[in-house]
Structure formats: C-alpha cells, structure tokens
Amino acid sequence: MANKIKIDKLSLFLIPIGIAVNFIGGQIALLLKLPLYLDAIGTIVVGALCGVVPGIIVGLVSNVLNSISDPITLFYAILNIMFGIAAAYLSKKGVFKSFGKTLLSSLLFALIGGGLGSLMTWVLYGFDFGTGTSSIFAIPLHETLGLPKFLSQFIAEFGMDIFDKVLTVIAAFGILQAIPTRFLAKLPLGKIYIKDADLALEDED
Amino acid sequence: MDSEFINSFRSYQKTGNFWLDLNPITKLNICLAFAFSALIMLDWRYGIPLCLACCVVALLAGKFKVFFDMYGKVCMIVILFVTIVRQIGMRTGNVTPFINIFGWQWYLESFVAGWDRITFILGFSGSLILFFATTPMRDLMYSFEQLGMSHENSFIMLASMQNIIDLKKASVTILESQKSRGIETDGNILVRAKAFFPTLGPLLLGAIASTEEKAIAMDARAFSVKRKHTFLRELAPASTTQKTLSIAAWVFCAATLVFRFIR
Known part of the structure; x- marks a missing residue:
C-alpha cells in the first residue's frame, strides 16, 4: 500500500485515527441505543481531507479489522472503499464546504451503502434476505405488500442507510469545519476547507 | 527472573x-x-x-x-x-x-x-x-514485513488497533461527562441521535490534534529511516x-x- 503509493506523513498518521473513528462511531451508536451503523465517518473525513488512497485504505482496513469478529463483513469492504473514493471526489468538488450540499451527498452514500449493500447481501445469502437489521423491515415488506424479495431488501437497506448517512455526513461536516486552519494547511485536500478570511490573512502576512 | x-x-x-x-x-x-x-x-x-x-x-x-x-x-x-x-x-x-x-x-x-x-x-x-x-496481529504484521511489506503498513494496522482501544475508553468518558453536563442520552431516537455529535466531536478533534505530535514523536524515533528494521521479538x-x-x-x-x- 504505502510503499508503492506515496502518502504524506500526516495523512499516514490520520489513517489509524480514521479507522478507529469508524469503530467508535458504531460503538457510540450502540451506547446511545441508535439502530444505526455510523461506521463510515472516519472513511469520509479521511477521504475528504487526504484524498482517494488514504480514504480507500481506511475503508479497507476498517472492514479487515471488523472481520476479526465477523468475517462476513470482509465482503462488504467494497462499500467502505467506495465511500472513501466518493468522499475524496466530492471533497475536490467542494461539496463538504456547504451544509446543504453535504446533506444531499448523503443520498449518494446511501445509494452505495443501501443499493450496492443490498446487492451484496442478495448474492451472499443465496438470492434471499440477509441477517442484518434491514431484514426485519424487508421481510414484512415482502410478506404484506407482496413486493419481490430483492426490491424489499433494497427498500429496507436504502431506507435505513439514508438516516444513517445523513447523521454520518453531518458529523463529517462538523468535524471538517472544526479542524484548525494550521492543521488543514498541511493536508493534501485541507486547503479546500480553509476559509477565505483565513486565506486573506495569510496573503497579508 | x-x-x-x-x-x-x-x-x-x-x-x-x-x-x-x-x-x-x-x-x-x-x-x-x-x-x-x-x-x-x-x-x-x-x-x-x-x-x-x-x-x-x-x-x-x-x-x-x-x-x-x-x-x-x-x-x-x-x-x-x-x-x-x-x-x-x-x-x-x-x-x-x-x-x-x-x-x-x-x-x-x-x-x-x-x-x-x-x-x-x-x-x-x-x-x-x-x-x-x-x-496476534503483531506476529502477522512481522511476517508480512519479512515478506517485504512496508513498516508503514504495519504501523497502520497496529496503531489502528491501539487507537480503537484508546478511543473506546475516551468515548465512554466523554459520554459520561456530557451526561453530567445535562445532555440527554435517553429518550426518543431523535434525542439520542442529537447526543451523538457532542460525544463524537471532542473525541475526533482531540485525536486529530494529537496526530501532529505523534508524527514528530515517531520521526524522532527514526520511523522514516530507509533501512532494514530490527525486531525485539x-x-x-x-x-x-x-x-x-x-x-x-x-x-x-x-x-x-x-x-x-x-x-
């Protein structure tokens, strides 16, 4: 990974923080009894601040470490990797600078998590419902409304993911706004988040 | 002994x-x-x-x-x-x-x-x-390094595991502190969702702030030296x-x- 593609030192030290935050987000959600994953905040923050490669590494390693206790999560690593890539792309486009655009970006993340996630579940569980919380909603949709199984799984996962990703991007937005300018200036994509007033001050100096 | x-x-x-x-x-x-x-x-x-x-x-x-x-x-x-x-x-x-x-x-x-x-x-x-x-993860990383993997990758894996333990402890402390300040952590889903941000914010910003010091500390211990590393175990x-x-x-x-x- 890091020996082939050069990653600057500060990004390298931010990667383990991002991975840990992915875990802790889920942990706090559990402590607060929230029926959400909140396990992509670290990937999105690191992807937005450090670029595609660190974002991918955070996503991949988070799932590898998660697979220690639940190996099936290894198959879902592709979702977290795509969150990292999407975060870096959206960050370069300046999406995370505006609260409205950040909220809208949750749709894309939910589409990856819910859409691609339901497809993964569909294949992994032999074209049937999975074992996640979403199945609790998917089965009644199939049973009572008579919707096809895949559509029920998709609606349930996307519906759950949209709430999850709204909270995730709000948290990521708050963090990106709160990071000191001095620190942002040293990160590959950090300059995007330096406020114009701070840049003007820098120019005056 | x-x-x-x-x-x-x-x-x-x-x-x-x-x-x-x-x-x-x-x-x-x-x-x-x-x-x-x-x-x-x-x-x-x-x-x-x-x-x-x-x-x-x-x-x-x-x-x-x-x-x-x-x-x-x-x-x-x-x-x-x-x-x-x-x-x-x-x-x-x-x-x-x-x-x-x-x-x-x-x-x-x-x-x-x-x-x-x-x-x-x-x-x-x-x-x-x-x-x-x-x-043990450290043994796995040691073996990968012997096969030619960069020590930076080992650092990412091992530091992540340590950070998870450290931040987990800190998250419980922060949640308890926020509770004692009056932030509601019980109630309906929206109330509980609102309590998520005051817990995660200080945790992550504190961790990010320590990154710079960590980078300096690691460099002072020859983390970036380009030569074969030695191992205690x-x-x-x-x-x-x-x-x-x-x-x-x-x-x-x-x-x-x-x-x-x-x-």
Missing part, C-alpha cells in the same frame, strides 16, 4: 503448541484455503465437519474461549436468521412438509437450503475467526514442512473446486 525474561528474546518466540507455533503466513494460507473451500462446496455435509474442525483446532490450541466468544455470536445470529428467512421464503412449489412448530409448517427443502447457506457462512467465518483468535521462518502444508491446503481447495464442477 530478569535474565530469563531477557533471554526469552534471544531465540525465536515459541509456545510449545503446534498450531500456535506455525508461522502466521502458513496459518493464514491454511485458514484461507479452508474458508474458500466452504464457499466453493456450499453443502451442509461439508460445512458442518469444517465448523467442528475449527472448534477442535481452537480447543487444541488452548484458545477455545477467545474463539467461541466471537464464533458463538456469529453462529447464533446466522442460524436463527437464515433458518427463519428460508422457511418464510421457500413455501411454494415442490416442497415436502418437515415439522410443525405451533402451527407453523416447516418444509424440508427450505430447511436443507438454509443449512447449506448457514454452513457456507459459518465454515468461512470459523476458518477466519480461528486464524485471528490464534494469531523474532518468529521462526516457515520450515519446508510448513510450506508443504500451505501448498497442500491450497491443493485441497482446488480439489473441492474440481469436485464441485464434476458433481
């Missing part, structure tokens, strides 16, 4: 247990080959013996408690969900009644199909959990027998693929 401790680092690290003393790469090869064979076979008659074999190896390695703490949870969730889901999903067509539980008719075909899927997931999970339960390299075991495991995995196609 001090000299005994010091001398323990002069030779290769050994525990006296065959499975634990295998080189981590050999162990990884064996476990991955068996995990993939479960995916290939997709049959309860192969999956159940594989799951039992994982339990036996964990028992012989003296790590059954660690192994079963994780594996037991996965087993419970997968068995419960997949069995129920299959009974709901496969009720029509050419199906044979199996048992009746309080008026709920179960069918044989959906039960067998469910168990094929359950053992596929549990066989795969069991092999990997066995590997992680019996292999050394593991025995994989012997010819161990290499043969790895190859045999992958040959077995390939054989299951051939068997599946022939069948």
Whole structure:
C-alpha cells in the first residue's frame, strides 16, 4: 500500500485515527441505543481531507479489522472503499464546504451503502434476505405488500442507510469545519476547507 | 527472573503448541484455503465437519474461549436468521412438509437450503475467526514485513488497533461527562441521535490534534529511516514442512473446486 503509493506523513498518521473513528462511531451508536451503523465517518473525513488512497485504505482496513469478529463483513469492504473514493471526489468538488450540499451527498452514500449493500447481501445469502437489521423491515415488506424479495431488501437497506448517512455526513461536516486552519494547511485536500478570511490573512502576512 | 525474561528474546518466540507455533503466513494460507473451500462446496455435509474442525483446532490450541466468544455470536445470529428467512421464503412449489412448530409448517427443502447457506457462512467465518483468535496481529504484521511489506503498513494496522482501544475508553468518558453536563442520552431516537455529535466531536478533534505530535514523536524515533528494521521479538521462518502444508491446503481447495464442477 504505502510503499508503492506515496502518502504524506500526516495523512499516514490520520489513517489509524480514521479507522478507529469508524469503530467508535458504531460503538457510540450502540451506547446511545441508535439502530444505526455510523461506521463510515472516519472513511469520509479521511477521504475528504487526504484524498482517494488514504480514504480507500481506511475503508479497507476498517472492514479487515471488523472481520476479526465477523468475517462476513470482509465482503462488504467494497462499500467502505467506495465511500472513501466518493468522499475524496466530492471533497475536490467542494461539496463538504456547504451544509446543504453535504446533506444531499448523503443520498449518494446511501445509494452505495443501501443499493450496492443490498446487492451484496442478495448474492451472499443465496438470492434471499440477509441477517442484518434491514431484514426485519424487508421481510414484512415482502410478506404484506407482496413486493419481490430483492426490491424489499433494497427498500429496507436504502431506507435505513439514508438516516444513517445523513447523521454520518453531518458529523463529517462538523468535524471538517472544526479542524484548525494550521492543521488543514498541511493536508493534501485541507486547503479546500480553509476559509477565505483565513486565506486573506495569510496573503497579508 | 530478569535474565530469563531477557533471554526469552534471544531465540525465536515459541509456545510449545503446534498450531500456535506455525508461522502466521502458513496459518493464514491454511485458514484461507479452508474458508474458500466452504464457499466453493456450499453443502451442509461439508460445512458442518469444517465448523467442528475449527472448534477442535481452537480447543487444541488452548484458545477455545477467545474463539467461541466471537464464533458463538456469529453462529447464533446466522442460524436463527437464515433458518427463519428460508422457511418464510421457500413455501411454494415442490416442497415436502418437515415439522410443525405451533402451527407453523416447516418444509424440508427450505430447511436443507438454509443449512447449506448457514454452513457456507459459518465454515468461512470459523476458518477466519480461528486464524485471528490464534494469531496476534503483531506476529502477522512481522511476517508480512519479512515478506517485504512496508513498516508503514504495519504501523497502520497496529496503531489502528491501539487507537480503537484508546478511543473506546475516551468515548465512554466523554459520554459520561456530557451526561453530567445535562445532555440527554435517553429518550426518543431523535434525542439520542442529537447526543451523538457532542460525544463524537471532542473525541475526533482531540485525536486529530494529537496526530501532529505523534508524527514528530515517531520521526524522532527514526520511523522514516530507509533501512532494514530490527525486531525485539523474532518468529521462526516457515520450515519446508510448513510450506508443504500451505501448498497442500491450497491443493485441497482446488480439489473441492474440481469436485464441485464434476458433481
């Protein structure tokens, strides 16, 4: 990974923080009894601040470490990797600078998590419902409304993911706004988040 | 006692247990080959013996408690969900009644199909959990470094694991502090969701702020030096027998693929 593609030192030290935050987000959600994953905040923050490669590494390693206790999560690593890539792309486009655009970006993340996630579940569980919380909603949709199984799984996962990703991007937005300018200036994509007033001050100096 | 401790680092690290003393790469090869064979076979008659074999190896390695703490949870969730889901999903067509539980008719075909899927997931999970339960991450990273992986990658893995432990402790402290300040952590889902941000914010910003100091501290300890690194703990390299075991495991995995196609 890091020996082939050069990653600057500060990004390298931010990667383990991002991975840990992915875990802790889920942990706090559990402590607060929230029926959400909140396990992509670290990937999105690191992807937005450090670029595609660190974002991918955070996503991949988070799932590898998660697979220690639940190996099936290894198959879902592709979702977290795509969150990292999407975060870096959206960050370069300046999406995370505006609260409205950040909220809208949750749709894309939910589409990856819910859409691609339901497809993964569909294949992994032999074209049937999975074992996640979403199945609790998917089965009644199939049973009572008579919707096809895949559509029920998709609606349930996307519906759950949209709430999850709204909270995730709000948290990521708050963090990106709160990071000191001095620190942002040293990160590959950090300059995007330096406020114009701070840049003007820098120019005056 | 001090000299005994010091001398323990002069030779290769050994525990006296065959499975634990295998080189981590050999162990990884064996476990991955068996995990993939479960995916290939997709049959309860192969999956159940594989799951039992994982339990036996964990028992012989003296790590059954660690192994079963994780594996037991996965087993419970997968068995419960997949069995129920299959009974709901496969009720029509050419199906044979199996048992009746309080008026709920179960069918044989959906039960067998469910168990094929359950053992596929549990066989795969069991092999990997066995590997992680019996292999310390630092040993795995050491072995990868011996194969030429960058020490920066090792740092990412090991620092992540340490950060998870540290931040987990800090998150509980922050949550308790925020509670004592009056932030509501009980109530409806929106109230609880609102409490998420004051907990995560200080945690993450504190961690980010410490990154710069960590970078300086690591550089002061020659983290970026481009030369061969030394290690306090050394593991025995994989012997010819161990290499043969790895190859045999992958040959077995390939054989299951051939068997599946022939069948």
